[in-house]
Amino acid sequence: MKYSPNNPILLSSSLRVDQAHEAIAGLVNEVLRESPLDAELVPLNDSLNRVLAEDLLSPIDVPSADxxxxxxxxxxxxCLKSGSGKTQLKIVGTAYAGKPFIGEIAAGECIKIMTGGLMPNTCDTVIPQELVSATEHDMIFDLSALKAGDNRRLKGEDLQRGKPAIIAGRIxxxxxxxxxxxxxxxxxxxxRKLRVAILSSGDELTPxxxxxxxxxxxxSNRYSLTAMLNxxxxxxxxxxxxxxxxxSLRAAFCExxxxxxxxxxxxxVSVGEADFTKQILQELGDVGFWKIAMRPGRPMAFGTLKAVPGKSPSHRTLFFGLPGNPVAVMVTxxxxxxxxxxxxxxxxxxxPPLTQAMAEQPIRKKPGRTEFQRAILSRDPLGRPVVRIxxxxxxxxxxxxxxxxxxxxxGHDQENIAAGDWVDIALFEGLL
Known part of the structure; x- marks a missing residue:
């Protein structure tokens, strides 16, 4: 459902959840085209949970050498091509990670090497130490235990110099x-970090x-919103x-x-006599939609503020008018x-990713709306994921x-769920 400001059809009907997603994504893309978000250079330790603004190109090969x-x-x-049976090689030195072997390795010779140790130019294969019989000077192994090139990590195998290590847009x-x-x-x-303003409206609210x-x-809503934004x-x-x-509402929206x-x-954002959000939003900008076919959270406003004194009319501030009920706020x-x-x-x-679990008990559901029911995910004695409301x-x-x-x-078209049915779930951890 394409975003269409002040469309009477959208304002009078309840959008499906997928239609609401489509409308929101469309408007966000419009805003990004008009006013792309700036980027900034920050220290590595300050970049956790930030969005990478450009591809991170590797300045080196990883690994830097074989x-x-x-x-x-x-x-x-x-020597592995000679067939089956055992062979004996003379041990002429050792290579450690960060301390390579210096010298020549002739035919019939080998070096002891540790994980990460640089491979000498004349060596291309590593046999694990548990597959050999070794003395101080020699080691013996079965030729059929491996093939040429085994257990060697090649230069640039993980990352090549100049290639993307992390793609832009990554959180x-x-x-x-x-x-x-x-x-x-x-x-x-x-x-740069988005600046998100929050407010609660209602004469009944007490700090x-x-x-x-x-x-x-x-x-409570400003506290849950602040925590989710953090x-x-x-x-x-x-x-x-x-x-x-x-x-009061008009002044707060403008500020x-x-x-x-x-x-x-x-x-x-409901239809009560004291609910003025829709009126003010239409005065100061555009209303995209007002109702969504979901539970909880059916009354939810979405649009933009642009006719704001002191602010350029070409710059639009996205607006989300969430319900007043605390759970509906968090769901929307x-x-x-x-x-x-x-x-x-x-x-x-x-x-957010979805997974599935088996319903422990029947769940009542009417078709025609998407429902988000609070639940507890656990495992049954067989180790299967189960969920209860x-x-x-x-x-x-x-x-x-x-x-x-x-x-x-x-989902929108789903009906009653029986115990044992598989249902979609979304975990809270890391999201709320």
Whole structure:
């Protein structure tokens, strides 16, 4: 479903989850074409979870020279062509990693070599030490135990000089930093951190640390949003709690749009008399869609802010208006906002991986919407992955989210699930 601002059809209907993904991705691509994100050079130790801005080319061959893949004895493999039986070679020296053997190796001779030791020019084969019978001066082995060229790591076998070691768009992991360090690279060119503004709207909201008024609730959404954004290593601009009136909301949206690339609000996106988010979004920009056929999280606004005083009209701030219920906030962030932020930040791998597990109990499901049910993944006595729902799935029951370690994702057209059926799951760890 292509993004189409203020389209009355999109605003009046509930999009399928896949259609919403398509619309969001399309708009993010438009924004990237108009305003590509800048890059910056950062020290290696500061680049974890950042997005690599350009291909990292290897400045060296890895390995830098032919070397041994194991502890053993290096020799000229030509002797293996003589047939079967045993042969005896004279040991004329030793090569260690970082301390090569210096000298000539003639026919009928070998050297003892350690893993990583440089291969002499006249040697192309290594036999593991456990396959030989050795004395101080000689070693004997069976010619059929290996073939010429075995157990030798060739120069440039892992990486060749000038070839990409890590591709642009990678969300850098600890192993990537280790790889860059192994190439002697101290700094990496990464995309700058996105600036993401967050706010909560609602007269009932109370900051933590203050006494609750009658009918009031503590604002938890900004804390869960901040934590999820910190997991992505983005810059968070906390705009606080905004009251339920158009002027306050308009001022908060304008201020946030001046400071940030993306604005995420929670609350005020349903159809109540005090829900002004849609009205303000239409005044200041474009509304892409308003409802998604999913549970929880059906009322979710998406669009852009551009008619903001003091800000260039050519620059658009992405807007996500999430529901007010705490679980719905986390579900919609996980399902839509996270991927959009990673895409906007230049990442290539933006969708969280899915796996499957067997349902421990029946799960009720109506076709016509995608459901995200909180669940606990474990293993049964046979070692098979099994998943059970964490009780009531109300959108305001944040405790169930805390107890869970995954979502069970039930597709748009799926119906009731029987115990023992395989279902799609998405793990929380590293995502929320």
């Amino acid at each position: 070397n041994s893949a194991m502890d053993g004895y290096a020799f000229d493999g030509t 850098l992991r600890p192993s990537d930093l280790g790889l860059a360090a192994s190439l002697g690279i101290p700094n990496l060119m990464v995309k 933590i640390g203050e006494t609750l008024s009658e009918g009031g609730i503590y604002d 997991r992505l290593d983005l810059e968070v601009v906390d705009c606080g709690i905004v009251r339920d009136d158009p002027d 946030a749009a001046k400071k940030a690339d993306v604005l995420i609000s929670s609350g005020g 962030f996980y399902q839509f906002v996270r991927s959009a932020l990673l895409q906007l930040n230049g990442a290539k791998d933006i969708r 964490t009780g009531s799935q109300g959108a305001g029951i944040l405790r169930s989210m805390s107890e869970a370690n995954c979502f069970v994702i039930l």
